[in-house]
Amino acid sequence: MPSLESLTILIAEDSAADRMLLSHIVRRQGHEVLTAANGVEAVESFLQQRPHLVLMDAMMPVMDGFEAARQIKLLAGETLVPIIFLTSLSESEALARCLEAGGDDFLAKPYNPVILAAKIKAMDRLRRLQATVLQQRDLIAKHHEYLLNEQRVAKAVFDKVAHSGCLSAPNIRYLQSPYALFNGDLLLAAFTPAGDMHVLLGDFTGHGLPAAVGAMPLAEVFYGMTAKGYGLPETLREMNAKLKRILPVDMFCCATLLCLSFQRRSVEVWNGGMPDGYLHTIATDERKPLTARHLPLGVLSPQTFDDRTEVFPMAVGDRVFLLSDGVIDTCDGDEQLFGVERLHQVFAANRQPDSLFEEIERALRDFGGEARDDVSMVEVSLLEAAQLSPPALVYSDSGQSCPLDWSASFEFRAATLKRFNPLPYLLQLLLEVHGLRAQSSALYSVLAELYSNALEHGVLGLDSSLKRDAAGFARYYLQRNERLDALQNGYVRVHLQVMPEGKGGCLIVGVEDSGSGFDVARVLERPLDGVRLSGRGINLIRQLGRNASWSDEGRSARVEFFWEALA
Amino acid sequence: MADIHLDRDLLTMLQEVMGNEYPVLLDTFLSDSEERLCVLRKAEDAVQLMNAAHSFKGSSSNMGAARLAELCHELEQCAKERKLADIEKLVKKIDSEFAIIRPLYEAERQRSLSE
Numbered sequence: 001m002p003s004l005e006s007l008t009i010l011i012a013e014d015s016a017a018d019r020m021l022l023s024h025i026v027r028r029q030g031h032e033v034l035t036a037a038n039g040v041e042a043v044e045s046f047l048q049q050r051p052h053l054v055l056m057d058a059m060m061p062v063m064d065g066f067e068a069a070r071q072i073k074l075l076a077g078e079t080l081v082p083i084i085f086l087t088s089l090s091e092s093e094a095l096a097r098c099l100e101a102g103g104d105d106f107l108a109k110p111y112n113p114v115i116l117a118a119k120i121k122a123m124d125r126l127r128r129l130q131a132t133v134l135q136q137r138d139l140i141a142k143h144h145e146y147l148l149n150e151q152r153v154a155k156a157v158f159d160k161v162a163h164s165g166c167l168s169a170p171n172i173r174y175l176q177s178p179y180a181l182f183n184g185d186l187l188l189a190a191f192t193p194a195g196d197m198h199v200l201l202g203d204f205t206g207h208g209l210p211a212a213v214g215a216m217p218l219a220e221v222f223y224g225m226t227a228k229g230y231g232l233p234e235t236l237r238e239m240n241a242k243l244k245r246i247l248p249v250d251m252f253c254c255a256t257l258l259c260l261s262f263q264r265r266s267v268e269v270w271n272g273g274m275p276d277g278y279l280h281t282i283a284t285d286e287r288k289p290l291t292a293r294h295l296p297l298g299v300l301s302p303q304t305f306d307d308r309t310e311v312f313p314m315a316v317g318d319r320v321f322l323l324s325d326g327v328i329d330t331c332d333g334d335e336q337l338f339g340v341e342r343l344h345q346v347f348a349a350n351r352q353p354d355s356l357f358e359e360i361e362r363a364l365r366d367f368g369g370e371a372r373d374d375v376s377m378v379e380v381s382l383l384e385a386a387q388l389s390p391p392a393l394v395y396s397d398s399g400q401s402c403p404l405d406w407s408a409s410f411e412f413r414a415a416t417l418k419r420f421n422p423l424p425y426l427l428q429l430l431l432e433v434h435g436l437r438a439q440s441s442a443l444y445s446v447l448a449e450l451y452s453n454a455l456e457h458g459v460l461g462l463d464s465s466l467k468r469d470a471a472g473f474a475r476y477y478l479q480r481n482e483r484l485d486a487l488q489n490g491y492v493r494v495h496l497q498v499m500p501e502g503k504g505g506c507l508i509v510g511v512e513d514s515g516s517g518f519d520v521a522r523v524l525e526r527p528l529d530g531v532r533l534s535g536r537g538i539n540l541i542r543q544l545g546r547n548a549s550w551s552d553e554g555r556s557a558r559v560e561f562f563w564e565a566l567a
Numbered sequence: 568m569a570d571i572h573l574d575r576d577l578l579t580m581l582q583e584v585m586g587n588e589y590p591v592l593l594d595t596f597l598s599d600s601e602e603r604l605c606v607l608r609k610a611e612d613a614v615q616l617m618n619a620a621h622s623f624k625g626s627s628s629n630m631g632a633a634r635l636a637e638l639c640h641e642l643e644q645c646a647k648e649r650k651l652a653d654i655e656k657l658v659k660k661i662d663s664e665f666a667i668i669r670p671l672y673e674a675e676r677q678r679s680l681s682e
Contacts, residue, residue, distance in 0.1 A: 088624055
């Protein structure tokens, strides 16, 4: 018989003639034979020689075949040692006893060598199959262990990156499985130099490490650019370009990006391919869907990528709720999806905004959905600016090369204004002056206000009174985008002057624009403590900077910053 | 009439399988059977009798002792059903059947040795 390997076969049979006959048959078929005349001998022989297969007589003195089979199966453990009962038993009850004792097959007397050979061959196949299964199981277990270890390491590295942000800020609540990263879910949050908060909830295609590898570069861009003061559009463009460059074509990242401005009381949103987020206005209990208007990050080329965002007003206490598709794609036993409708029902039934997460989780459980580990939810609420304390920036240079007496002027013209945000560069330059670092947040906020005033009201001629209500807010930002797209002429000039003063120093910031100016006197008449800091943000500038003044019919603004001797 | 007692085809097969060991096998069967007959005669309870009859049936059928295997099967059944009267009758029948086949196996042994 080809391909049949020689096995060691134990024959346990009390009848000497039967034992002899069977030994001959088995030997002639090319196997090694061990013999035993009773159950005790059989178990003993199995222990010492570990045969591959056992031919076992049922009725034997001292210890019968049933007991011997049980003991051998126990000793064999996970390894399959097939036991073929030798029997002239005909009653089904007796045959059942053989099976219960662990028998795998029967061979009736009188022995038929052909049938015996076939049975040995079949049992050998089964035995090998079992061995292969065990081997592969162990291999899989090993691989799995290896994989888990890799994930642990990757997660530890990633957590260092992810948690360098401000997910622990008091206005953020989130829910994520500890290994959500390996389902491609990504949650990041960080403060901008102006004290705004950027939040990203992303969902990479795929699972496991491939889904997680894109997270690192994405987080790096997010944190790097947010810390330098870039706005959402620049950050989005850079993230998209980076992912497009490094990810394979079938991989991309659905993402919602938020910029929460506590000073301006607004939220800027970009949603590429994520489920609707919700802006919950507490006063009206209305939930405005923040719908995906873009393709995910990493799909479009930098030339075709659309970084346009939407801006909505918020009041203190209002919340933005974002979720991953794991929530609405949770399935029940009949493959039914949880769906957006059910989510809205949970919203409708929600009385305590703070217990929304728990209510969604309960609804998912009640729905009969299996607990998925790719459910991510985050809720960011708008607090009073003073309730948040953005972390102080850390600088590593010694200060020996600090520039203390210089001035610079810039003119940003139409083609540049369309695409380029100069603020991060200006801020970076100014923060070379050590004395300004302590007030970097105020400095950035003022620069940002002056620049956006010059651009939006000056160059683009937008009317700030539009922003009085929510609909106007949206219209304002729509007009801003349209006018910026169509912009042909105009400029914004920025003049910076740094001078030493005693042991400290002074910075004078001047911003001019090519617009038609505004009625300075009328705007400055307004009280300084407006509840909603919309409009020209002039109050903000006056609060944060010193000696703010406007000239040239509002086309030119000037603010000063001072610092004392450094400790 | 030897066919009731011996399955000649099976014996041919046994000889083929055993080769030179064939006569030893026949010897072993005969001495094995003597022992089993003793056990049958001395059996003290139905279970012992049943097990002995069962084993004897197995080896008889393996060795082509067709009639003997049949009688052992009947004995096994009677022992199971506790038909004491039949048991005695059957043990006697088995005795006499063995007396018939013993010389047949011895002759077979001689025949094979002289081949």
